[in-house]
Amino acid sequence: MNGDPSSQLAFKILVLGDSSVGKTCLIHRYCDDTFYETYVSTIGIDCKQRETMLDQIPVRLRIWDTAGQERFRTLTTAYYRGAQGILLVFDITNEDSFSHLSYWLKNIEEMGSADICKVLVGNKCDLEKDRAVPTDRATKLAKNFGVKFFETSCKTNECVTAAFEYLASMIKAKADEKLEKHGSLQRAHSWHKDSFKKQSWCAC
Amino acid sequence: MATQNGFHGVMNGVTNGTADIPMIDEEDALVYQDGHLQAGSVNALIQHLVPTTHYYPDRTYTFAFLLSSRLYIQPHQLMQRVCQMCIMQQNLYSEKVTKESLGKFGPHLIQLLGEWTDNFPYDFRDERLMKNLKEITQRVVVIHPELRKEVGILMHNLIAKLSGLQKYEELLARINAEVAQRLLNIMPNTDIYEVCASPLVLAQQLTHIELERLSMIGPEEFVQAFCKESELDRTINDLKRTNNLESYVQWFNRLSYFISTEICMHLKKKNRVRMIEYFIDVAKECVNIGNFNSLMAIIAGLNMSPIQRLKKTWEKVNKEKFEILEHQMNPSSNFGSYRSSLKAALWRSEGAVEDRERIVIPFFSLLVKDMYFLNEGCANRLADGHINFDKSWQLAKQVTEFITWKQVECPFDRHPPVLNYLLTNPVFSENSLALASFECEPPENHYEKDRYKQLK
Numbered sequence: 001m002n003g004d005p006s007s008q009l010a011f012k013i014l015v016l017g018d019s020s021v022g023k024t025c026l027i028h029r030y031c032d033d034t035f036y037e038t039y040v041s042t043i044g045i046d047c048k049q050r051e052t053m054l055d056q057i058p059v060r061l062r063i064w065d066t067a068g069q070e071r072f073r074t075l076t077t078a079y080y081r082g083a084q085g086i087l088l089v090f091d092i093t094n095e096d097s098f099s100h101l102s103y104w105l106k107n108i109e110e111m112g113s114a115d116i117c118k119v120l121v122g123n124k125c126d127l128e129k130d131r132a133v134p135t136d137r138a139t140k141l142a143k144n145f146g147v148k149f150f151e152t153s154c155k156t157n158e159c160v161t162a163a164f165e166y167l168a169s170m171i172k173a174k175a176d177e178k179l180e181k182h183g184s185l186q187r188a189h190s191w192h193k194d195s196f197k198k199q200s201w202c203a204c
Numbered sequence: 205m206a207t208q209n210g211f212h213g214v215m216n217g218v219t220n221g222t223a224d225i226p227m228i229d230e231e232d233a234l235v236y237q238d239g240h241l242q243a244g245s246v247n248a249l250i251q252h253l254v255p256t257t258h259y260y261p262d263r264t265y266t267f268a269f270l271l272s273s274r275l276y277i278q279p280h281q282l283m284q285r286v287c288q289m290c291i292m293q294q295n296l297y298s299e300k301v302t303k304e305s306l307g308k309f310g311p312h313l314i315q316l317l318g319e320w321t322d323n324f325p326y327d328f329r330d331e332r333l334m335k336n337l338k339e340i341t342q343r344v345v346v347i348h349p350e351l352r353k354e355v356g357i358l359m360h361n362l363i364a365k366l367s368g369l370q371k372y373e374e375l376l377a378r379i380n381a382e383v384a385q386r387l388l389n390i391m392p393n394t395d396i397y398e399v400c401a402s403p404l405v406l407a408q409q410l411t412h413i414e415l416e417r418l419s420m421i422g423p424e425e426f427v428q429a430f431c432k433e434s435e436l437d438r439t440i441n442d443l444k445r446t447n448n449l450e451s452y453v454q455w456f457n458r459l460s461y462f463i464s465t466e467i468c469m470h471l472k473k474k475n476r477v478r479m480i481e482y483f484i485d486v487a488k489e490c491v492n493i494g495n496f497n498s499l500m501a502i503i504a505g506l507n508m509s510p511i512q513r514l515k516k517t518w519e520k521v522n523k524e525k526f527e528i529l530e531h532q533m534n535p536s537s538n539f540g541s542y543r544s545s546l547k548a549a550l551w552r553s554e555g556a557v558e559d560r561e562r563i564v565i566p567f568f569s570l571l572v573k574d575m576y577f578l579n580e581g582c583a584n585r586l587a588d589g590h591i592n593f594d595k596s597w598q599l600a601k602q603v604t605e606f607i608t609w610k611q612v613e614c615p616f617d618r619h620p621p622v623l624n625y626l627l628t629n630p631v632f633s634e635n636s637l638a639l640a641s642f643e644c645e646p647p648e649n650h651y652e653k654d655r656y657k658q659l660k
Contacts, residue, residue, distance in 0.1 A: 024580055028580075046535065046536065046537065046538035046539075067576060067580075068572055068573050068575075068576030068577070069569055069572070069573055071450070071453045071457075072453060072456060072457065072569045073457050073460075074456075074457055074460035074461070074501070074504040074505065074507075074508060075500075075504055075569055077504060077507045077508070077509075078504075078507075078533055078534075078535045079535060081535075109651065110509040111509060
């Protein structure tokens with residue numbers, strides 16, 4: 001089991017929200033750019049990945065892009081399977097994308113697993129002059145649903161990493177909690193440290 | 205190695221200073237790699253499209269360029285530029301111009317316009333394009349009277365396609381109106397099983413609807429769907445003249461909701477079990493036919509939460525059959541299992557002798573996704589500002605496959621009452637579905653109980 005890359009921690013994250021809120025752009029910003037060239041119709045490649053460090057343990061984030069699929073309302077089911085975290089995105093310059101969040105939240109409640117982690121992201125915060133959703137409205141909504149809120153910009157890279165990695169740390173905390181219940185936390189830590197030494201990983 | 209290709213003798217008709225289209229110079233040439241067109245300026249690409257007395261563009265180029273050029277130039281602007289170039293290069297409006305001096309230019313131009321109107325007829329919903337088309341063809345006919353008949357056929361075919369589109373839109377509007385009308389009435393107490401007991405016949409009727417909607421989608425609609433995020437940001441309303449892609453998506457959603465409505469409206473568990481098993485059989489027939497879109501809509505319908513939560517109902521269902529089908533929709537490995545099945549269907553289609561073996565109706569959502577990522581993954585322009593024509597080739601390749609699929613004639617008999625039921629029978633909204641589901645099997649956990657209270 002030691003050092004086997006398949007035993008490395010990996011989290012499945014789903015990026016949801018209306019079309020044109022900038023989901024693909026966010027993922028693009030956070031991950032490397034190699035995915036889309038090789039994606040098309042290639043069997044095997046279906047999400048973007050990035051490795052990051054959480055509590056000194058390398059964690060692989062598998063990020064699923066649902067962009068281009070928003071109109072197919074009944075299809076998101078397939079994507080939810082096995083998802084541990086959701087980055088729910090709206091566009092701060094687009095009121096509709098904000099009011100539509102209740103639809104997405106209900107959808108997540110119904111389709112996602114009970115302990116799925118969520119963060120709310122207001123994207124395009126570099127377009128302050130076109131802002132249609134005041135920060136405090138979004139903060140209030142996030143509070144009501146018990147999720148953390150980030151304002152991001154793909155253009156300036158503001159808070160993009162923070163949003164993804166906060167979500168990842170939430171998922172990890174949940175996973176640790178579960179492991180602790182099984183009393184095997186210590187062992188897990190030791191082999192993760194081991195695999196971290198052998199692997200190259202993204203340092204940014 | 206990149207080589208540059210000039211346009212010998214192409215610019216003869218242009219005198220300096222009169223044209224607002226610049227002369228082709230070094231920087232404006234096309235870039236080839238291993239004989240394959242890779243990139244070029246917009247201007248050089250348009251030039252490559254315009255026929256002359258001796259030159260006629262390759263069909264695959266014409267298709268790829270007309271398809272993808274709308275990412276950076278609007279069709280009516282392109283048409284205008286093409287006409288201007290023709291007029292200037294051939295001196296079309298000069299009194300000295302003769303049939304002899306034009307050589308093959310006339311037939312070439314009509315051929316090019318024929319390809320445009322054949323492959324992208326919906327572009328000509330734009331009156332500006334139509335006006336340009338009429339003007340230039342009239343001018344050609346004055347010089348080449350023998351081309352009158354061909355121009356007539358071209359216009360006739362184009363008008364037939366445009367009026368076909370209009371009729372289709374009217375039909376959809378009527379269907380939507382009827383759905384709205386019937387929503388006001390009470391739910392009828394019949395179900396799909398009573399209307400059509402045979403899963404095979406239902407799968408065939410679904411195929412009729414799929415092929416009809418699929419056939420109406422213009423190849424350019426895939427590309428236009430991306431334009432809102434590209435350079436033409438502010439002109440999207442100007443560009444978009446069709447909604448066939450959206451109508452097809454709407455049908456997919458309707459079918460999923462239809463499936464779950466038909467199940468949830470039965471208060472007796474026995475009937476729900478029968479209904480689920482019936483739809484599983486229909487889905488199986490869809491696979492046999494090659495109708496993957498209906499298959500996926502049925503699976504999506506059966507997987508909607510109001511249906512999935514009916515545990516007591518599912519206990520009685522033969523789940524094995526469903527699991528085999530559901531495997532088709534497993535998104536892992538980028539829908540690997542579906543893509544393999546699709547390949548098998550394509551293989552059958554290629555060797556087909558009968559129309560029924562030719563049918564391939566792709567899982568549309570994935571086709572849209574592939575196109576979306578193709579667009580996302582490749583830049584429209586290279587670092588030097590040239591158009592990345594490699595992207596155009598790739599878009600064209602994907603869309604060409606789709607065109608073969610949509611051209612298949614549906615060989616099955618039509619059953620109008622069944623079609624009518626599928627298209628117009630009211631379906632539950634999200635909330636009504638949830639409510640109906642709770643009435644079938646009571647809420648179990650806190651979340652469901654709260655939801656039920658809210659809904660009541």
